[in-house]
Amino acid sequence: MGIDGLLFILSVIGEGGLLFLVVFFVITLSDLECDYLNATTCCSRLNKFVFPEILVQSVLASLLLITGHWILFLMYAPCTAWIVYLFVTKPSGNIGFYDPAEIHNRHQLKAYMRDNMIKMGVHLIFFFIFLYWMIYSLLKDDTTMFGVPAEKAKLTDDPYEL
Template sequence: MEEEVVLDQGDAAAVTLESAVFVFSLFDTGALLFLLVYYVITLSDLECDYLNAQQCCDRLNLWVIPKLVAHLILSLVFLLTGHYYLFLGSLPLAAFLLREYLKVPTGNFGVYDPTEIHRLGQLKTHMRDAVIGLAYYLVFFFIYLYCLLTHLLRTNQVPKPDYADDTGL
C-alpha cells in the first residue's frame, strides 16, 4: 500500500513562502559576504599603500547604503514572516549598521572619510568591523542553509520504500 501525502492549497503556499524566505536569505547573505570580502580586500590595499585614501573611501562609501538596505530588508522579511528568532539574531547588526551610518559627522564624505581614515586608528577599526561582519554573515549563512534544509526535509517527506516484494536477489 502506498500512502500519498496531499497538501491543500494553503499548505502548498506556506511551503513555497517558507522556502522562498530561506532561499532569499541565502542569496542576500551570500551577496553581503562577497561585499564584505571586497571591504576587507580594499581596506588591506589601503593599508599596504596599493590604493590612496580617496580611492579607497570612494569605493567603500559606494556600498554603505546598499549593505544597510540589504540587511534591513532581510531583517524585515524575517519579522513579517514570523521568524522571530532569526529577526532577533539580525537585529544587533542592523542596529550597528544604522548607528555607523547615522553617526557620520557633518562635513565628512561618508562612513569612510579619506581625511580621517588614517587618524586615531580608524583604519584598524574599519578593518575589525569588516572582519566581524564577515564572520557574522558566514555563521548566519550556514544557519539559513540549515533552516532551509530542515524545512525542505520536513515538508517534502520521502515515502519509505516497501521491502515486502524484495526477493533479495
C-alpha cells in the same frame, strides 16, 4: 515550497552577497593599509556599497520579522541596528561613511578593519544558519514520493509490488 523555503533561499542569497561584500571591504581596506591604493580611491570604492549593504541587511531582518521567525530576527537585528547606527551617527562633514580625509586619523583604518572582520564572522555564521534552515524547510515541505502525494502513495515492503 512554502513561504519558509522562499524566505531562506532569499536569505542565503542575501547573506552570500553580504559575505562577498564584506570580503571586498576587507581586501580594499588592507590594500589601503599596504599603500596599494590611495585614500580617495579606497573610500570612493567602499562608499558605493555602504547603502546597499544596509538595505539588504534591513530587508532580511524585516522579512524574518514579518514571517514570524522571532528568534532568528532577535539574533540578526543587533548587527543590522549596529550598522544603521554607525551610518546615522557619522559626522556631518564627512564625504561618505568612509572619508578619505579622516581615514588615517585616530586609528580609524584599524577600527574599520576590525568592524569588517566582525561583520565577516557574523555573516559567515548567519550564512550557515540560513543554509541549514533552507535545507530543513525544503525537505520538510517535500510531501511527494516520485510525484505522487505521500498520503496516496502505497508504501509496502515488497519493492516489486505496484
